[in-house]
């Protein structure tokens with residue numbers, strides 16, 4: 001497999017997000033005039049400790065979940081785009097002479113990588129991409145270098161192969177979120193142009209933050225906070241197993257006290273975490289405000305969470321719906337797709353790699 005954080009387009013493929021609680025798959029098709037069609041999506045749960053801190057801890061369990069997700073997807077496509085968590089990738093922007101030939105650039109990338117990567121170069125995969133002209137120097141270009149330990153890539157590839165899938169693209173989760181942002185920017189006034197937008201992906205254990213200014217990423221960060229805190233509180237309060245708590249959380253059916261005594265306090269701490277993230281961002285960067293917050297991840301499906309966050313932060317807040325501008329296959333349930341959409345942002349960004357529209 002070619003290691004390909006940056007390869008722009010490839011043949012059609014399935015976008016696969018291996019997250020801490022599930023394997024999520026999305027398949028898109030081109031729908032003419034620059035639009036996408038959602039062909040299908042699926043999710044297969046992963047037990048606790050199968051993925052730990054983004055690392056594959058139990059290869060067979062991941063392969064099993066991938067097999068199930070692929071079956072549920074009902075696709076014939078076996079090629080896939082996967083992503084590494086940002087923490088597994090070292091990335092750095094460097095300047096290089098604009099007139100370098102490809103081979104010379106490759107050599108310079110290796111030389112640069114040698115300086116800042118704390119491993120021997122034969123233990124890592126390196127990829128690079130010319131971003132564009134250097135801001136203040138007409139003879140130079142900005143080059144983004146990304147490197148990761150081979151074993152992190154090989155584990156994911158092996159899990160996919162165990163499920164009969166073929167990995168043709170290995171991306172980075174934060175890049176996939178940025179790519180998928182083009183699907184949701186239409187939900188914002190003036191499509192987000194010239195504005196500062198904070199995407200907050202609220203997963204099970206982590207809050208992934210990605211700030212874009214004028215539709216380009218300027219900041220990423222992770223905070224340890226997520227929906228599993230709510231699940232654990234449900235388990236504790238109502239004496240339920242993890243599975244029961246997870247189902248009750250999504251489908252309802254909990255005692256009346258749940259709303260006020262469990263859910264509301266959780267939403268308050270969630271809003272407070274986001275307010276803190278905002279403060280970190282404005283105090284540590286040149287930006288002194290955020291114009292919009294976009295909520296993604298499974299916790300964004302909690303009703304009125306956007307209202308709560310907006311009240312607390314005083315920043316316009318919307319729930320990400322990467323499907324909002326897509327035609328949706330008639331095989332899918334539209335209403336359920338809208339509920340699942342925020343948790344599929346990364347898988348969508350990966351699925352987009354297979355299409356050049």
Ligand SMILES: Nc1ncnc2c1ncn2[C@@H]1O[C@H](COP(=O)(O)OP(=O)(O)OP(=O)(O)O)[C@@H](O)[C@H]1O
Nearest residue numbers: 019020021203204205206227228297298299301343
């Ligand atoms: N409808 C819902 N209502 C409330 N919570 C939900 C709903 N759907 C999912 N969640 C919660 O969202 C979390 C899962 O979100 P998501 O799928 O984004 O996580 P993940 O990507 O596996 O996690 P991470 O990104 O931390 O690895 C779980 O805690 C789950 O209980």
Ligand SMILES: [Mg+2]
Nearest residue numbers: 019020203297
């Ligand atoms: Mg996630």
